[in-house]
Amino acid sequence: MLAVRGGCWFVDAYGSELHLGVEDDFRPARKAHPALLRPDLDDLATRLTAAGYPVTWGNDEVPGIRRFHTEDPHANRLEFVLVDPS
Template identity: 65%
Template sequence: MSPSPNGDPAVLSALHHVQLAAPPGSEPELRAFYGGLLGLTEVEKPAELAKRGGAWFRGPNGLELHLGIEQDFRPARKAHPGLLTADLDGLAARLQAAGHTVTPDDLFPGHRRFYADDPVGNRLEFLQPL
C-alpha cells in the first residue's frame, strides 16, 4: 500500500462499483440506456439481491455500475459518476440522437467533458483525456 500524506499506509486500494438509485419498474429503460446505448454488459445479480430489482452493468477496465431500486426515488442532481470515453464527440452524438440533452463543460483541466442524464434523471459525467 502507498502511504497517505501523513505517512500512514493507504487503506483503500481501488473502486469496485458505483451505485445509483432508480425508481421501481425502471429496469427496461435502464437496460436500454446502460446496456443498449452505452454498450455495457448486464451482470446477473446474486439471487437474493435480484429480488430487490434494479440492474448491474459492467464495462472495460473494471467499470461497474449498479442501479438499485429506491421506493422514494429522487435522481442524483449533483453527485455523479465520472465515466471515461475515448470518443467524447461520438458518444455525445449517440446520446443526442437518442433524445438525451448533452451539456458541455470545459472546466476540468486535462479533459474534455459533458454532462447528460440517464433515463431516470441521474446526472452522469463523460470525460475524454486530452
Template identity: 55%
Template sequence: MIAGLDHVQLAAPVGSEELLRGFYGEVLGMTEIAKPAVLAARGGCWFSAGAVQLHLGVEEDFRPARKAHPGILVRGIEAFGERLAGFGVDVTWDAALPGYRRFYALDPVGNRLEFLEPERLPS
C-alpha cells in the same frame, strides 16, 4: 489500502428496470450483468463496460442524484456525445476541467452522469 473501485451504484425508482435497460444497454452500449439471485429479488439491474460496473438499485422514496455522479471515461468523446444526442439525450458540454473534454447527461430517471476523456492520452 484501497486497491481500486469495484462499482458505482445509483438509485432508481421501483419498476424502472426496463427503462434503465434501454438507456444503459442500448444508448450507452453497456452489457447487463446478472445479479446474484439473493440480490436480484430486490429489483434493479447491473451493467458493465470494460472494467467499469454500474449498479442501479431501486428505492421506494427515490430522488435522482442531481449533483453526485459517476465520472465515466470514454474514448472518442465527440462521437459518443453525438450518439447520445441522436437518441434524444440532452448533452451539456463543460470546459471547466483542465486537461479533459467532458459533458454531462441525465439518465432516464434523472441521475446525473459525467462522461470525460483526457485531452492527451497517457504515453
C-alpha cells in the same frame, strides 16, 4: 441477480461496470453523479444527442479534461470524461 433485489449492473465495451440499486423514496440525483471515462467521447455525445438525450459540454472547467453531462431515462445526472493525454 440484482434485479430480484431492485437493482441492475451495466457493463460497457471497455470493461467498466456500474452497479445500481433502488430505494423506496427514489429521487433523481441533481448534483451527485458518476463520472465515467470514455475514449469515444465525441461519438458517445453524438449518439446520445441523436437518441434525444441532452448533452451539455463543460470543457473549460477542468484543465486537461474534456467532459459532458447528460441524464439517464430517470433524470439522474451522468458525466462522461476524456482525459487529454498531452
